[in-house]
Amino acid sequence: MKKLILTLGALALAATTATAQDVIRMGTEGAYPPFNFINDANELEGFEIDLGNELCARANLNCEWIVNDWDTIIPNLVAGNYDTIIAGMSITDARREVISFTQEYKMPDPSLYAALEGTDPSVIENGVIAAQSNTIQAGHVAETGADLLEFPTPDETISAVRSGEADAVLADGDFLRTIVGEAADLEFIGDPVFVGGGVGMGLRQSDTELRETFDALISEMKADGSLNEMLIKWFGEETPTF
Template structure:
């Protein structure tokens, strides 16, 4: 009898392991507080905690992969990872090539940061990260767009005089406000439909699982609490 019970337990454990699906979570690792690399060389930040929580809720065995922003969609489509969870706004242009979950962060404003409070944004050289909705907006605004690989590079460009201002997600710029005379200038600009997890269009089952987890976290308030943890009590949250 003991042998039968032990065998059944092993089979049950094996079935549980088999039921777990390995998902490679792709992120940039250079866009705090959404995602960054910590002192131990590990992916950290809001999206790491959120991704791990969703994987736990949906019985997914997740690993993390980092990729440069400018090739993050092509490498998803090439199969180098299974999701993009990297502060990526949902836009109609991106939806032509990839699918998205529902937003896990509400549509947030983008903003300008400059050292000169009187900078003429329409005639300025404005730095933005390559391939972002902010870069597209600058290109359409009449200002001169200067594209850089990372958010840190855009900040450095303003500090060293290569650019007059940087335009990016306001939450990502907040830690730099007040550094070396950097300050918010002009009006906030709402862009995109919120931030979601990007997936290949063929991965409908995975999308449904992640959507299920996000819905549950919205319903019980835990997603709002996680947003406040990383972005402060005044951050945009979802209405229950």
């Protein structure tokens, strides 16, 4: 049975080469449903948890899951505190300068604006827009005429809209669809925004062999249809598949 490690603060500093131990420490955020989240039983759940466990099973590796705040998820990978990032991370050129990525395991999804019902869509251009810090959405808002209000977690961006601190939020459509679909007070406004590439697994640039291992397994799952089954399970029948 795979070991689950939930670490919300400081991470263990000792780090050795994962492949030498046949142990892979999988870093995730645990706060971004349906990609990854902590359920009512205080266990990690989501699309990427299913995917990561399956990849490790196929590679005969022991997965250890480590939960880390989004703002420090790349620095802690580079520092050796875990071996992969599997956390809804879009593949971008800027991130490639620091880490490497596998091929995408989820196709790009448009980002969407959500606001309280009745909000004038003009706030997209001249209002206060909430976004999670260090995301492609925050980068997009910063390039518009709107005022960017950044928060460490995605839940805080929603709270900012509800409290009136922000006029709207910009986030991944896959995240917002569930939130808006279950809320009586929120609605989508404006047009979809296409930023970033597909979602892939992040690794240290030096871990070429490990990246190639996961790349091959992702290709295998695309070919046998199992990746598509996971995508549909977590994102619905309308989600793009491979």
